[in-house]
Amino acid sequence: MENVPVGKVSVEINSRYGRIKDKFMGSYGKKPDYYARASGRVNLIGEHIDYCGYSVLPMAIEQDVIIAVSSNDSGRLQLVNTNMEYGMFECDINDLSINKEKPVWHNYFLCGLKGLLEHCKVTSPKGLQCVVDGTIPKSAGLSSSSALVCCAALVTMHANGQALSKKELSDMCAHCERFIGTEGGGMDQAISFMANKGTAKLIEFNPLKSTDVELPEDVVFVISNCCVELNKAATSHFNIRVVECRLASQIIAKTKGLKWREFKRFADVQKALGLTLDEAINVVKEILHQEPYTKEEVCGILEVTVDELAQTSLSANTLDVKTFKLHDRATHVFSEANRVLQFKKTCDLKPADASVVLGNLMKDSHTSCRDLYQCSCDDLDRLVDICCQSGALGSRLTGAGWGGCAVSMVPANQVDSFIKSVTEKYYWKDDRLKEKVTENLFATQPGGGAAIYLE
Numbered sequence: 001m002e003n004v005p006v007g008k009v010s011v012e013i014n015s016r017y018g019r020i021k022d023k024f025m026g027s028y029g030k031k032p033d034y035y036a037r038a039s040g041r042v043n044l045i046g047e048h049i050d051y052c053g054y055s056v057l058p059m060a061i062e063q064d065v066i067i068a069v070s071s072n073d074s075g076r077l078q079l080v081n082t083n084m085e086y087g088m089f090e091c092d093i094n095d096l097s098i099n100k101e102k103p104v105w106h107n108y109f110l111c112g113l114k115g116l117l118e119h120c121k122v123t124s125p126k127g128l129q130c131v132v133d134g135t136i137p138k139s140a141g142l143s144s145s146s147a148l149v150c151c152a153a154l155v156t157m158h159a160n161g162q163a164l165s166k167k168e169l170s171d172m173c174a175h176c177e178r179f180i181g182t183e184g185g186g187m188d189q190a191i192s193f194m195a196n197k198g199t200a201k202l203i204e205f206n207p208l209k210s211t212d213v214e215l216p217e218d219v220v221f222v223i224s225n226c227c228v229e230l231n232k233a234a235t236s237h238f239n240i241r242v243v244e245c246r247l248a249s250q251i252i253a254k255t256k257g258l259k260w261r262e263f264k265r266f267a268d269v270q271k272a273l274g275l276t277l278d279e280a281i282n283v284v285k286e287i288l289h290q291e292p293y294t295k296e297e298v299c300g301i302l303e304v305t306v307d308e309l310a311q312t313s314l315s316a317n318t319l320d321v322k323t324f325k326l327h328d329r330a331t332h333v334f335s336e337a338n339r340v341l342q343f344k345k346t347c348d349l350k351p352a353d354a355s356v357v358l359g360n361l362m363k364d365s366h367t368s369c370r371d372l373y374q375c376s377c378d379d380l381d382r383l384v385d386i387c388c389q390s391g392a393l394g395s396r397l398t399g400a401g402w403g404g405c406a407v408s409m410v411p412a413n414q415v416d417s418f419i420k421s422v423t424e425k426y427y428w429k430d431d432r433l434k435e436k437v438t439e440n441l442f443a444t445q446p447g448g449g450a451a452i453y454l455e
């Protein structure tokens, strides 16, 4: 089992670490003991299917969260952020409370901290003084929240002399980020720990496994942010989709004679019924209707009361949802799971038209996210269209959606003209975005995973 690497950093050569160190010394009057780093990610294909048990295909990006740390026996947690938007925070490290209603930034740190302490059964945790510095745009589909959760867990692990493998940390962080209220899958945490520089990864779940995916050499992935923000934990958009998938899998399970209460994820139902993904799509057509289901109808099918349904299938922030779209959500999940497998196969087999095939899979993925899963928004759709008109072989929303980024696959020799065209057609058309092109439109390469650094 591979552990998170511990490396060396020179704050003289690496100016970012130098600035973080200065901030640390200014805040706490001493040098940090060590630094932890966890990266953001871009998901190339496989959206909203990890929490249904299906494989996804992300890569880590260069943008990350770095935390400078000093541990002590004070029993206190002290957090300072280099970004003034995020205020200072202090609390008793033995009395952690995570506010789901108002997901202020330090709550993400608390998720990682609490998760690690509980997982490792640490009874006398070290006090921590930290400076947090992040470069991942927030609520933009590049996993800024999970990078913070993973980095906080890593900080806590190192301070308390624990040594978990990358896999254990990934599973643990996927679980503890749910303290904030969103019921995500494990993609973001897995790639943050398991990424290797230079390669994308196929991430499989139950059990967690990551496999290198060699991307075509003649293309470059370019990220563009539509600059609409949606905080996952502050809204119910994300959890409604999770619940719709859960209800659809339970109804399919019940209709097919399975003990439906034992099922929460499409992948488990598919396996229990022995279906291929194509057959699963046909089962969706056979069993689910396209019109939204009312809560009463769902209760009738599952033969439960509204209160029982809350227990078996809903989350705290979806108790008041009145209707659920099941047919389209299920069709998206099974077809998207299929596209991930085709994407991986194409990367492995390298046919002459590989980049065209991959581009088309990305386009189909976006169409499915937009129309069936309804997790895009007008600005993001417009940006994806502009990316396709500007020379991308494929372009799609990435991450949770309802705003945030598109990822585009662009022929390597056309990246400059692509960026020029998207700049003019999207960013220059809006006065608020004119000055913000570089941070919102950039080419990216597969980055490395989380690490601890000593000076």
Ligand SMILES: Nc1ncnc2c1ncn2[C@@H]1O[C@H](COP(=O)(O)OP(=O)(O)OP(=O)(O)O)[C@@H](O)[C@H]1O
Pocket: 065, 081, 083, 086, 103, 104, 105, 106, 108, 132, 133, 134, 135, 136, 137, 138, 139, 140, 141, 142, 143, 144, 145, 146, 148, 230, 231, 232, 233, 398, 399, 400, 401, 404
């Ligand atoms: N540098 C940072 N410092 C402190 N908190 C941060 C930082 N970056 C992100 N956050 C926290 O994470 C929140 C964003 O989480 P959210 O789940 O909305 O988006 P995301 O993780 O970026 O997107 P996605 O899951 O779609 O990839 C911010 O509102 C903030 O509270």
Ligand SMILES: CC(=O)N[C@@H]1[C@@H](O)[C@@H](O)[C@@H](CO)O[C@@H]1O
Pocket: 043, 046, 047, 048, 049, 050, 051, 143, 145, 146, 177, 182, 183, 184, 185, 186, 187, 188, 232, 399, 400
């Ligand atoms: C932390 C979290 O909830 N992450 C989720 C991730 O698991 C995945 O479901 C993605 C959509 O594909 O949306 C978010 O990034």
